[in-house]
Amino acid sequence: xxxxxxxxxxxxxxxxxxxxxxxxxxxxxxxxxxxxxxxxxxxxxxxxxxxxxxxxxxxxxxxxxxxxxxxxxxxxxxxxxxxxxxxxxxxxxxxxxxxxxxxxxxxxxxxxxxxxxxxxxxxxxxxxxxxxxxxxxxxxxxxxxxxxxxxxxxxxxxxxxxxxxxxxxxxxxxxxxxxxxxxxxxxxxxxxxxxxxxxxxxxxxxxxxxxxxxxxxxxxxxxxxxxxxxxxxxxxxxxxxxxxxxxxxxxxxxxxxxxxxxxxxxxxxxxxxxxxxxxxxxxxxxxxxxxxxxxxxxxxxxxxxxxxxxxxxxxxxxxxxxxxxxx
Amino acid sequence: xxxxxxxxxxxxxxxxxxxxxxxxxxxxxxxxxxxxxxxxxxxxxxxxxxxxxxxxxxxxxxxxxxxxxxxxxxxxxxxxxxxxxxxxxxxxxxxxxxxxxxxxxxxxxxxxxxxxxxxxxxxxxxxxxxxxxxxxxxxxxxxxxxxxxxxxxxxxxxxxxxxxxxxxxxxxxxxxxxxxxxxxxxxxxxxxxxxxxxxxxxxxxxxxxxxxxxxxxxxxxxxxxxxxxxxxxxxxxxxxxxxxxxxxxxxxxxxxxx
Ligand SMILES: Nc1ncnc2c1ncn2[C@@H]1O[C@H](COP(=O)(O)OP(=O)(O)O)[C@@H](O)[C@H]1O
Ligand SMILES: [Mg+2]
Numbered sequence: 242x243x244x245x246x247x248x249x250x251x252x253x254x255x256x257x258x259x260x261x262x263x264x265x266x267x268x269x270x271x272x273x274x275x276x277x278x279x280x281x282x283x284x285x286x287x288x289x290x291x292x293x294x295x296x297x298x299x300x301x302x303x304x305x306x307x308x309x310x311x312x313x314x315x316x317x318x319x320x321x322x323x324x325x326x327x328x329x330x331x332x333x334x335x336x337x338x339x340x341x342x343x344x345x346x347x348x349x350x351x352x353x354x355x356x357x358x359x360x361x362x363x364x365x366x367x368x369x370x371x372x373x374x375x376x377x378x379x380x381x382x383x384x385x386x387x388x389x390x391x392x393x394x395x396x397x398x399x400x401x402x403x404x405x406x407x408x409x410x411x412x413x414x415x416x417x418x419x420x421x422x423x424x425x426x427x428x429x430x431x432x433x434x435x436x437x438x439x440x441x442x443x444x445x446x447x448x449x450x451x452x453x454x455x456x457x458x459x460x461x462x463x464x465x466x467x468x469x470x471x472x473x474x475x476x477x478x479x480x481x482x483x484x485x486x487x488x489x490x491x492x493x494x495x496x497x498x499x500x501x502x503x504x505x506x507x508x509x510x511x512x513x514x515x516x517x518x519x520x521x522x523x524x525x526x527x528x529x530x531x532x533x534x535x536x537x538x539x540x541x542x543x544x545x546x547x548x549x550x551x552x553x554x555x556x557x558x559x560x561x562x563x564x565x566x567x568x
Numbered sequence: 569x570x571x572x573x574x575x576x577x578x579x580x581x582x583x584x585x586x587x588x589x590x591x592x593x594x595x596x597x598x599x600x601x602x603x604x605x606x607x608x609x610x611x612x613x614x615x616x617x618x619x620x621x622x623x624x625x626x627x628x629x630x631x632x633x634x635x636x637x638x639x640x641x642x643x644x645x646x647x648x649x650x651x652x653x654x655x656x657x658x659x660x661x662x663x664x665x666x667x668x669x670x671x672x673x674x675x676x677x678x679x680x681x682x683x684x685x686x687x688x689x690x691x692x693x694x695x696x697x698x699x700x701x702x703x704x705x706x707x708x709x710x711x712x713x714x715x716x717x718x719x720x721x722x723x724x725x726x727x728x729x730x731x732x733x734x735x736x737x738x739x740x741x742x743x744x745x746x747x748x749x750x751x752x753x754x755x756x757x758x759x760x761x762x763x764x765x766x767x768x769x770x771x772x773x774x775x776x777x778x779x780x781x782x783x784x785x786x787x788x789x790x791x792x793x794x795x796x797x798x799x800x801x802x803x804x805x806x807x808x809x810x811x812x813x814x815x816x817x818x819x820x821x822x823x824x825x826x
Contacts (some may be wrong), residue, residue, distance in 0.1 A: 311821060328669065343661050345659060359577050360581050363577065551623065
């Protein structure tokens with residue numbers, strides 16, 4: 242397998258990136274280096290998943306883009322505006338759903354969501370607020386105080402607050418941590434709907450399935466560094482090894498003659514044959530026929546095949562491998 | 569909203585959000601100071617006042633009214649000004665203020681405007697309550713309003729600073745609970761300082777509350793412990809000090825942004 246390509250800055254097809262992060266560093270007051278020079282371009286309209294273990298620096302990075310934390314070095318622009326100098330322009334474009342469930346316990350749902358819109362300098366729009374609350378199944382709860390809501394419901398309220406001012410860019414910081422299946426489904430529906438209207442979505446997660454499920458691109462962060470950023474499918478191709486496994490009806494002593502050229506391995510005390518290949522081989526020039534040739538050869542050699550399965554490595558495998566190589 | 573204009577909508581949102589919070593806590597915000605003040609009138613004005621008769625030509629009950637209003641105004645403005653910004657810090661909802669396209673001056677206007685408004689409303693309610701117990705004359709209504717408004721703004725700003733500085737509820741309450749009442753009691757709210765021995769008269773001049781109460785009382789009855797112009801100057805000075813501290817806080821992001 243080819244070594245991992247480091248390509249943090251990816252030129253986009255002509256369009257300037259909607260968020261551009263250059264050599265971003267953060268040293269907290271206690272001297273801790275949370276970000277060690279991150280470069281990242283976020284494309285307009287994409288869903289980007291930032292994957293990384295706890296303490297990787299995901300929240301810190303988002304917080305700098307959104308204005309919660311001051312950068313120590315480097316530059317961040319949103320829509321071409323500097324996040325520090327032109328904070329009004331950049332923050333108007335951004336909606337943030339924070340990682341922590343922070344809510345004003347004694348406020349009603351509708352008030353707190355309406356407040357968020359006003360804070361962003363937008364005039365009242367009850368119809369829009371109603372639509373947002375309905376999309377998030379909060380409309381029936383609009384007059385409830387936040388302290389009367391479950392954790393999942395509060396999470397929805399935070400999403401509604403972030404959407405109330407019609408942001409062009411939405412940051413979701415670990416949106417599904419401790420969230421039930423219904424909410425996850427609702428949330429992905431909302432995300433899909435937003436994406437359809439051109440909203441750029443950045444989410445952080447340490448659930449790999451999540452990134453795999455909805456992201457267009459995946460960035461991996463660890464210990465304050467962006468290890469890689471790649472289109473999800475490219476990433477899967479580049480790093481996603483595939484394995485063809487043949488279960489045998491009775492064990493063999495050795496790989497049967499005539500099959501030497503196929504890179505087969507006998508495993509499980511001779512009960513199975515495996516063939517490793519890169520996931521893009523099947524789509525490559527004539528590579529698909531290689532599998533077909535293998536099948537023919539297997540049949541000609543009279544290999545006692547009981548069952549066939551293939552396995553593609555998940556993002557999880559890739560992730561573990563990446564972090565392992567760095568450690 | 570264009571790129572660099574004042575976010576008036578945000579100021580309005582914060583202001584009305586805070587005022588709504590007061591409506592919800594109406595009992596605490598309004599009823600309790602009114603009851604407390606009435607008790608003061610009953611105890612000081614009626615029970616003790618009946619022995620004191622007059623101070624500087626006005627009945628004792630009338631004499632203490634401006635001081636009582638000031639006591640409540642200071643306490644309310646500091647409390648409301650500090651809790652307004654402390655609470656989001658405490659619950660974490662401050663993330664929203666910090667990630668919104670608002671400058672800290674707009675945040676300040678919203679919170680301090682609401683705190684000062686509440687203080688003023690309560691002050692006026694106490695004035696109305698007092699008029700049930702004693703005769704109130706207001707010799708200089710314009711000056712009275714000016715003292716009231718300037719004091720409300722200044723001490724709401726002071727409260728805001730405390731709210732940003734405080735790391736827990738004890739620190740938050742230290743000033744309104746432990747500092748303001750003694751200063752008010754010793755600042756001539758219930759007596760004229762020339763009733764004191766000369767040494768304590770001199771000491772009293774280091775008490776900022778003396779200037780507030782004295783000036784405010786002057787606008788009612790034209791009797792004052794210090795020249796009303798000096799009183800006004802002292803409030804102005806305090807206002808400038810608070811604004812300078814806030815200027816520094818906003819420039820450095822002190823206890824707001826890491
Ligand atoms: N205010 C802070 N002061 C000091 N260290 C911090 C602060 N906030 C976060 N950190 C540290 O920075 C690192 C990155 O944190 P964070 O950005 O929250 O990571 P993630 O969101 O990826 O879990 C962690 O080690 C965390 O302890
Ligand atoms: Mg985090």
